[in-house]
Amino acid sequence: MTQNLIKSVCVYCGSRMGKQDSFQQSAIDLGRALADADLRLVYGAGDVGLMGAVANAAQSAGGQTFGVIPVHLLDQEVGKRDLTHFIITENMHERKKVMVMNSDAFVLLPGGLGSLDEFFELLTWRQLGLHEKHCVILNIDGYWDPMVTMIDHQIENGFVAPHNRDFFTICESVPAAMRVLNQVLS
Numbered sequence: 001m002t003q004n005l006i007k008s009v010c011v012y013c014g015s016r017m018g019k020q021d022s023f024q025q026s027a028i029d030l031g032r033a034l035a036d037a038d039l040r041l042v043y044g045a046g047d048v049g050l051m052g053a054v055a056n057a058a059q060s061a062g063g064q065t066f067g068v069i070p071v072h073l074l075d076q077e078v079g080k081r082d083l084t085h086f087i088i089t090e091n092m093h094e095r096k097k098v099m100v101m102n103s104d105a106f107v108l109l110p111g112g113l114g115s116l117d118e119f120f121e122l123l124t125w126r127q128l129g130l131h132e133k134h135c136v137i138l139n140i141d142g143y144w145d146p147m148v149t150m151i152d153h154q155i156e157n158g159f160v161a162p163h164n165r166d167f168f169t170i171c172e173s174v175p176a177a178m179r180v181l182n183q184v185l186s
Contacts, residue, residue, distance in 0.1 A: 010042040010103035012118045013050035014111035023110045027053035029174040035063025042103045045069035046077030106135040110143040134184040135168040136177045
């Protein structure tokens with residue numbers, strides 16, 4: 001009998017809460033749902049904003065957590081040292097690589113420039129054939145609509161191959177995102 005290895009889901013999200021209460025609630029719901037599904041949370045190891053909300057919810061529900069933070073953000077993002085695994089990297093590039101290498105799928109919650117950077121690097125690496133992992137865009141209250149419109153615009157104008165649109169799925173709720181994750185991880 002082979003033992004099932006726990007699957008890991010990387011969550012990209014803001015180090016701030018944002019202006020909509022639904023953003024924080026979605027982070028909390030996602031953290032709980034990942035723990036309930038026995039999926040390990042991989043994230044940026046911060047204890048602030050949506051990062052802290054998703055991690056605290058996962059921990060409260062008994063889930064495993066894997067945080068990765070660069071040394072220069074330990075104070076700013078309040079490095080959450082009580083995680084199952086807590087890794088400090090030298091820089092952002094190393095952080096992103098460690099997060100991708102330790103994840104089986106990805107979820108993009110609302111966030112800022114850092115979340116965009118992580119998401120687009122993930123898509124670029126997939127486009128280049130460096131991985132085949134799927135990403136779910138958790139589009140709470142239409143937050144990511146402008147970004148998706150831009151990607152569609154790039155496809156329409158021939159700068160992005162149409163099949164790249166298959167690299168991610170847009171979901172409007174945590175239950176919908178969990179259904180997609182269950183499909184791509186099974």
